[in-house]
Structure formats: structure tokens, C-alpha cells
Amino acid sequence: MILNRLNTKLLALILLFSVACQSDYPTYEGANYIMFAKESYTLGILDSEEWFEIPISATRPMDSDRNIGVEIIDSESNAIEGYHYIVESSTLHIAEGELTTAVRIRGISENIKTNEALSIKLRLVLDEADEWDIYGTETEVNLQKCCPVNLEAFTGYCKLTSSWLMQYLNTDSRLVRTRLSTTEQSTIIIEDMFYDGYDIKLHFNTDDRLNPTIDYDAQVAGLTGEAFGTIYGNGKLMMASPLGYTSYYGTCENFAVQYAMLYVEEVGTVGVYVNIFEWITDDEAERIMREGF
DSSP, X not given: OHXXXXXXXXXXXXXXXXXXXXXXXXXXXXXXXXXXXXXXXXXXXXXXXXXXXXXXXXXXXXXXXXXXXXXXXXXXXXSOBTTTEEESOSEEEEOTTOOEEEEEEEEOGGGSOTTOOEEEEEXXXXXXXXXXXXXXXXXXXXXXXXXXXXXXXXXXXXXXXEHHHHHHSSOSEEEEEEEEXXXXXXXXXXXXXXXXXXXXXXXXXXXXXXXXXXXXXXXXXXXXXXXXXXXXXXXXXXXXXXXXXXXXXXXXXXXXXXXXXXEETTTEEEEEEEEEEEEOOHHHHHHHHHHOO
């Protein structure tokens, strides 16, 4: 069903932008339709001042302005207008000779909780002749609370919970310290992560507020003699980012999840392990050092 729908849309797009072989520029000579540019959007809400635009497109320019209505489908929305978000106007227009306009939406950050799943279902109010059955007249807008990236919040004492610790060091968690690298931008250093004398560097990507991810180069995590009680290969236990896994961090909650492939060069892979970092206060760290986890 989904595949058939996608194939139908693809055929429609081919027809929409088809052009005679002798033409230098694509033109569309079919009926006029108006639609949302995409079926869904996710807005990363950092504050209550930023406006986001949800694009609306027409297939043909016209020789007069066109008015468009936008309504909220309350039965399919759980975000509350005026509390979680504001729509600037429910009446829009596409200017003469133009093809686009947009619904402008502003989130109210202080009323959106971290990890709260909020969505708004929007519907265009059009003349029936302007509706294209293939695309429909609706879109879903998701609101996701984000926080400004403050890398200082990812320094200091940290509780590390790791499947490596469970398997090889007979413990669920350990207390570690982290600091900012002074030579590499947006890089956190995990001091003595698994074994004393072996720090791990993690690069925190800050470009995409909706997907705060972590990457890192292959590096030495310890010695095979200490990890396994015997020397394998060159004796170095390596850590690298495994294919198919995405390491990430939370900007609002100060945690990170790292996936790590441990291996020995020219010997083989030990396995893929997950490490969870939770940054804590100095007081909490002192309590753990006195009482344990």
C-alpha cells in the first residue's frame, strides 16, 4: 500500500515536471493545485521567540492573488494552541505570479516539556478544484523541545554505566571525570574511561539541534593484558565507532549514549558495547565516593 502510494506520487512528480525535449526550461501546463510541501515537519523549539515556516506550494502561478485558509484539526492534535504554540495567521495568500507561501508557527518553550511528544495536524481550506488527491491537504507538525548546547555542562563528575564494565570489570557503573579538550573544538575527554591512563575523546556535534550526535576517531582504550589477562596482537585494545550505530547526547538533560566497538588490530573484534554517561553534581559525586552506587 505504501509502495503503491509512493509510486503514484513519483509518477505525478514526473508528469508535473515533464518537459518537451526541445525546451530549455521545465514548465508545467496542467491544473492548478495547492498543497503543503511535505507531509510532516519537526520543529526544534529553543525559545519562545523563533518563528518557523511551514511551506505551502502551488503548481502554477496565477494572474491574481489567491487566498488560503489553514485550520487546526483538534481531534488529531495534542499540542494546545495558545499554550504550546502560536499560529501567526490562519489566513494566507499566494501573491500574483508567485508559487509559495507559508504558515508561521512559534513554539512556547516554557510550556513544552523535555521529551514530550506534541503534534499539530494542519489542513488547508481550499476550493475543491485546488485540491490534489495525490498529496491531500494536510500536514503534521511535531514540536520538540531543545536546549542551547552548553559543553561546560558535560564536564566534571560523571556516572558511567557500561555493558563493557558489566562483562569485563564486574561492575555496572563507575565514577569518571570529564573535561573539555583545549586543542580540539567541541571535544570532551573522558579521563581513565575504562582503565587508568587511557582517556577517550568524544566530539559533540552542535550543528543540528534536532540531532545532537557524537562521533570519534579510533583510539586506544586500554591494554589487552589488563583487559583479558593476556597479550593479544600488538597488545592494544582499540575503541572505534561501529557502523550502523549513532552515538548521541541530550542537550536538556546532560547525558550521552556512546556505542563503541572494541577490537584488537589484526586479531579481531571483541564486540559492540553501549556506554551511558550521566553528569552529576560534585555533592552527588562525593556521596558516591563515600557510599558507592
